[in-house]
Amino acid sequence: MPVSDYLVTIGLEVHCQIKTQTKMFCGCETSFADEPNTHTCPTCLGLPGALPVLNEFAIERTILSGMLLGCSTPPKVIWDRKNYFYPDMPKDYQITQLDLPLCLGGGVPLYDHNYPKDAQKDIPNPGKVVALNRIHLEEDVAKSTHLANSTIIDFNRAGTPLMEIVSEPDLSSAEETFAYLKSLQQILIAGGISDADMDKGQMRCDVNISVRKNENDPLGTKIELKNMNSTSAVRRAIHYEIARQCEALDHGEPLVQSTRRWDDDLGETSEMRTKEDAHDYRYLPDPDLRPVHTAGYVEKVRPLVPELPHEKATRFEAELGLTKYDASVLTSDIHLCRFFENTQGQAKAPAKKVANWIINNLLGLLNEQSLSISHSPISPSKLAAILNLLETNTISGKQAKDLFAALWENPEKDPASLAKEMGFEPADDSALESLIDEVIAANPDEVAAVQSGNEKLLNFLTGQVMKASRGKANPKATTDALRAKLL
Numbered sequence: 001m002p003v004s005d006y007l008v009t010i011g012l013e014v015h016c017q018i019k020t021q022t023k024m025f026c027g028c029e030t031s032f033a034d035e036p037n038t039h040t041c042p043t044c045l046g047l048p049g050a051l052p053v054l055n056e057f058a059i060e061r062t063i064l065s066g067m068l069l070g071c072s073t074p075p076k077v078i079w080d081r082k083n084y085f086y087p088d089m090p091k092d093y094q095i096t097q098l099d100l101p102l103c104l105g106g107g108v109p110l111y112d113h114n115y116p117k118d119a120q121k122d123i124p125n126p127g128k129v130v131a132l133n134r135i136h137l138e139e140d141v142a143k144s145t146h147l148a149n150s151t152i153i154d155f156n157r158a159g160t161p162l163m164e165i166v167s168e169p170d171l172s173s174a175e176e177t178f179a180y181l182k183s184l185q186q187i188l189i190a191g192g193i194s195d196a197d198m199d200k201g202q203m204r205c206d207v208n209i210s211v212r213k214n215e216n217d218p219l220g221t222k223i224e225l226k227n228m229n230s231t232s233a234v235r236r237a238i239h240y241e242i243a244r245q246c247e248a249l250d251h252g253e254p255l256v257q258s259t260r261r262w263d264d265d266l267g268e269t270s271e272m273r274t275k276e277d278a279h280d281y282r283y284l285p286d287p288d289l290r291p292v293h294t295a296g297y298v299e300k301v302r303p304l305v306p307e308l309p310h311e312k313a314t315r316f317e318a319e320l321g322l323t324k325y326d327a328s329v330l331t332s333d334i335h336l337c338r339f340f341e342n343t344q345g346q347a348k349a350p351a352k353k354v355a356n357w358i359i360n361n362l363l364g365l366l367n368e369q370s371l372s373i374s375h376s377p378i379s380p381s382k383l384a385a386i387l388n389l390l391e392t393n394t395i396s397g398k399q400a401k402d403l404f405a406a407l408w409e410n411p412e413k414d415p416a417s418l419a420k421e422m423g424f425e426p427a428d429d430s431a432l433e434s435l436i437d438e439v440i441a442a443n444p445d446e447v448a449a450v451q452s453g454n455e456k457l458l459n460f461l462t463g464q465v466m467k468a469s470r471g472k473a474n475p476k477a478t479t480d481a482l483r484a485k486l487l
Contacts, residue, residue: 003246006211009219010171010238013206014184016163017140018061019194023159024139025052025095030161032200036154044139044159046091051288058161059102059292061193062137064301065163066103068191068308071135073298077102079289083282087153088141096164098283101136102294108132108167109310113328114182116235119175130180131168138162143201157201163193169208169219174238181205181231186309190334204229207238211245220245221255225262225269237262241269312337320344320351329359336363336373342380349387357387361404377411378404385415393474396466399424423471432465432473436481439464450486458482 020030026043042050063073077100081093107129115123142158144151165184171177185196185203196203205228210220225241228234241260248255260269307315313327322330330340336358344354362383366376386407390400403419410418439461440447446457462479 003243006213006242006246006249007215007217008172008242009169009210009212010173010177011169011208012165012167012171012177012180013208014165014167014181015140015204015206016165016188016194016196017202018058018161018163019192020055020058020061020161022055024055024058024137024161026050026159027053028159031156032202034156036152036156039156040158045155046089052095052286054289054292055161056297058137059294060297060301061161062102062135062163063294063297064191064304065165065188065193066106066135067301067305068187068193069103069106069108069132069135069165071103071106071132073103073294074100075295076100076291076293078291079286081284081286082138083284086141087151088144088158090142090155090158094138094141095286095289096138097136100291101134103135104133106132106135108180108184108187110176110179111183111186111310111328111332112179113332114179114186115175116178119178124173125176128176130176131170133166133168135163135165138164169210174235174242177207177238178231178235181234186332186334190309191306198229198231201229205234207234209238209241209245211242211249213249221257223255223257224259226259226272228262230264233262233264236264236267237269240267244269309337316351320355322352322355326352326355326359329363330355333373339373339376339380343384343387346381346384347387348391353391354384354387357383361401365408377408379411382407382411382415389416389419393477395419395424396471396475399471432469432478432481435465435468435473436478436485439468440482440485447486450482455483455487458486 017030022028023030023039023044026041028039028041028044031039043052065071066073077097079095080098082096082098083093085092110125110128110130112120112123112126140157140160140162143154143156145154167180171180181203185198188194188196188203194202198204207225207228208222209225210222212218212220223241223245225234225237228237240262245255256274258274259272261272262269309331313324313331316322316327316330317324329336331337340355340358343358344351347354362376362378363373366373383404386400386403389395389403390397395403399419399422403415403422403424406418406422407413407415443461443464446460450457450461458479461482462475465473465478465482466475
């Protein structure tokens with residue numbers, strides 16, 4: 001059977017580090033790229049006699065994440081020990097949550113613009129919300145680096161507050177999974193929960209995949225892809241694994257519940273181990289941590305829930321007149337959205353014109369030079385100043401683009417002063433009047449055609465005035481003056 005004849009079911013377990021100053025159960029600093037094993041203490045090293053102390057800020061941020069995603073929070077939660085033996089967990093257990101996590105239910109909306117570019121024209125379920133099972137809070141493990149004949153361990157990461165966001169088996173393709181990760185990442189960043197940088201390991205995921213032949217069949221054997229840290233790699237791995245499982249079933253080979261790793265260089269998965277069940281971890285209540293009553297935390301963080309990207313996009317369309325495309329682009333990155341809002345707040349131009357300049361001019365140049373919006377040489381206030389010069393007919397559209405390019409190279413300069421240096425001062429009214437009269441006298445045929453109803457030739461006459469003024473005349477003002485004289 002071809003792959004398309006199989007039904008694919010996918011569920012995700014996303015691990016996301018919370019942006020905190022200290023670790024989950026001790027006072028050690030959370031950090032990235034510092035010298036290995038420099039942020040450790042007896043607690044995060046699992047030394048005998050060391051006791052954990054809860055990081056309340058991490059609890060609050062997890063509950064806030066749940067609110068962003070429509071989850072509920074039980075009135076009481078508890079902490080459990082997940083027992084397993086591996087070098088990255090020196091206590092030989094991980095403090096986590098099993099039966100009573102901080103967040104239950106909820107869902108992740110899939111934003112259309114977060115699908116892969118080649119899949120955006122044919123989205124099977126636009127507006128889909130992927131159901132969540134739970135979000136629980138735990139401690140991250142140390143970072144293991146496997147060498148040819150040994151493994152080195154960095155315990156700086158051990159104990160970092162880590163949310164595990166567990167979806168229901170509610171995804172059906174690699175493209176939906178891609179959009180899910182991008183949308184979840186966008187929401188967590190917008191909420192200030194995490195930087196969710198997959199390159200830095202701040203967000204990772206395990207992908208559970210099964211295939212079956214018929215809708216009424218039970219779910220197929222679950223195969224887990226472990227520790228994926230790139231959305232594009234996740235997409236490639238899922239496509240490979242679906243094809244592998246379907247081919248095995250076509251040949252009558254049984255699938256065994258297992259955990260596999262993805263090799264992006266080889267473009268294939270390989271088996272790590274057969275899959276453990278919950279009882280293999282011997283979950284036990286943690287005797288060192290008391291249950292947490294959540295009512296106070298819920299009330300504290302409720303006012304902190306921000307406007308989510310899709311809510312902001314809807315508002316931009318309704319209140320500012322932006323197109324759906326413009327709104328989705330501007331809300332796809334929190335820093336880009338802030339840039340737009342700051343610019344729009346200072347500009348006299350309509351919001352649509354501000355959006356066009358940011359999307360078409362600013363982003364184009366940023367992408368060309370591989371710069372993020374946070375590193376834009378032109379600030380919101382200076383872009384607003386250019387737009388204000390354009391809106392008040394002080395400069396023309398072409399001059400505005402030239403001024404933008406010059407300001408990009410000289411960002412310390414004032415836009416109005418730089419416009420004067422570049423000779424972008426409008427001709428005075430008397431001079432403009434004289435130039436218009438000269439152009440009318442020099443082009444009698446075109447003038448007659450305009451007066452006979454061919455208003456397109458006004459653009460020709462405007463161009464002649466612009467040429468005579470050496471670019472100083474404002475095109476709109478010139479066209480208006482010509483229309484007043486000739487019609």
